[in-house]
Amino acid sequence: MLPSADKYLANVSFDTVIFGFTGEELKILILEYQNSGKFALPGGYIRRDQDLLDAVKTGVMKRTGLTKIHLEQFHTFGRLHRSDPDTTIEIGRALGIEMPKDHWVLDRFITIGYYSLIDYKQVQPSPNRYSDSINWYSINKLPKLMMDHQEIVDKALEAIRNDLGKKPIGLNLLPEKFTMKELRKVYEAILNEKLRRTTFQRKILSMGILKRHEKLYTGAANKAPYLYSFDKEKAEQY
Amino acid sequence: MLPSADKYLANVSFDTVIFGFTGEELKILILEYQNSGKFALPGGYIRRDQDLLDAVKTGVMKRTGLTKIHLEQFHTFGRLHRSDPDTTIEIGRALGIEMPKDHWVLDRFITIGYYSLIDYKQVQPSPNRYSDSINWYSINKLPKLMMDHQEIVDKALEAIRNDLGKKPIGLNLLPEKFTMKELRKVYEAILNEKLRRTTFQRKILSMGILKRHEKLYTGAANKAPYLYSFDKEKAEQY
C-alpha cells in the first residue's frame, strides 16, 4: 500500500499547480484527502528509473486524463521544516494506514514545483487512491492548504505572470479555436487586471502568431467575433 | 574522508554558477579536481539539519570568502542519467579514495541550480579539499565541464538575462561605487550585445535607483565620469 523505498528517490518530491481557465476565472486542481480533510496540491515521488520531467508528466496525466501536457518548472522548495511528518501520519491514519516512524515518506523532502496549463473543458479530474476528491478551486478562493502548498501556489502565479510575455500561455489554457475576447480574459485572469480591449487586440495580432478562422455565431444579438488559433510554427519564436 | 550518509539528504545536491565581472568580461568560477583534471561547478550536498538556501550560501562562502552573497535559484536538473557515478569514481580514485559501489554519493542526484553575483575584486577563490584549483573562466571560453554542468551554465545565463530587467543585477557585480560606463559594460556582457550609450544612460537614470556621487579622476585625458551607487531603498521596487 505504501510506496516502497527502493523504487523511489529519497528526499525529493514534486508538486504541480495545474491551471485551468473557465472563461472567467483561473482555477487550479486541489486534492482533498479522505477523512482527514487536508487539502493539497497534486504531487508525487520520482521513480529511480524515471526522468524528473516524466514523473511529473505522468502525475498530471493521472489526475487530468490528458496526454498532451504543458509543463513549466518554476521553483524548488527546500526549507528545513517545510515537510511535516505529522501531517503525513495524520493523513495516513485517516486512511487506516499506520506508518512506521522511520518510513521514508516521513523523512524531509525537497519538492520541485511545476505548473501546468490545460484546457479546462477537456479535463475529467480523478482523485488518487488516497484522496476523496480532486476539484477545481478559484485562485482567489482556495481552501487552507497543507504544509507550504499555498506558498507554492503563490510562486507558480508569479512565474506564470512572468512567462506571459514570453511564452504563448493562452495556447494551452484555451481550446484549439477561441475568440479574441477569450484570449484577453485569460490574460486578465492571470495578470489580475483589466487590459484595454483595442490595444490588446492590436498588440497580439501584430505578433503574427494567430491564424484567423471563420466567425463564431453564438446567437447573441451583436456582431459575431472571429475565431483564432495559434500558428504553432510562428509561436515557437516567443 | 567521504561525507557520511546520515548527515546529508540523499539524491539531492546543488550546483552554483558564480558570476564575476572583470570590467570587460563575465566570468564564472570553475573547480578543477586533482589529478583527474575534471572541471566542475562548485556544488555540494544538503545537510539534514540545514535549509537548502543556507547550504548553498555556505558553499559559496567557502569558495569565495565572501559573507554577503546574492543568490538566485534558477532551475533544477533531474534527467535520469545526468549524474554519472563513473565520473565520481574516477575523481575519487585520482584522489586516492576508493568508494564502495553502493556509496550514496554514487547514487542518482537531482541538482538544484543557483547563480550568484559577486564583486570580482573582493574574491579570493579557494579550492575545496578535493580540488586542485578554482579559477575564473570567461563565459565564452569555458573548459569542457563534467556531466551536465555546461547545460547548467547555459540555463544560468538564460536566467540572469531574464532577471536583468527586473532585479538590480549590477548592484552585486560591481563595487559600491561605479561609473555609468562600468554599469553599461555589465549589461553588455550579460546580454552579449552592445547597448546605445545615451539611451542606456537615460533609461537607467529615469528609473531613479541610482545616487550620484563625486567624479572619478582616472588620469585619462578626458572629461571625468561621475560615480554612482545604487539607492537600495528605491532599487527594492525592481
Add this chain to the structure above:
DNA sequence: CCTTTATTGTAGCAATTTGATACAATATAA
C-alpha cells in the same frame, strides 16, 4: 423589414517611449 442593442474590428490621433545625432563640457597631454 426596419429599428434597436450589444459587441467587434479597426482607424486615427495624442501621449509616451525609444533611437539616433549633435554638441557643449571637461581632464589631461602635448
Add this chain to the structure above:
DNA sequence: TTATATTGTATCAAATTGCTACAATAAAGG
C-alpha cells in the same frame, strides 16, 4: 593654448502605446 577622447544632455525623428471614435454586424422586437 591647443588637441583629443570621453561624458552628460538636448533635440528631433521614429516607433509604440493609450484613448476615443465609429462603422459593421447578428439577433431581438416591434
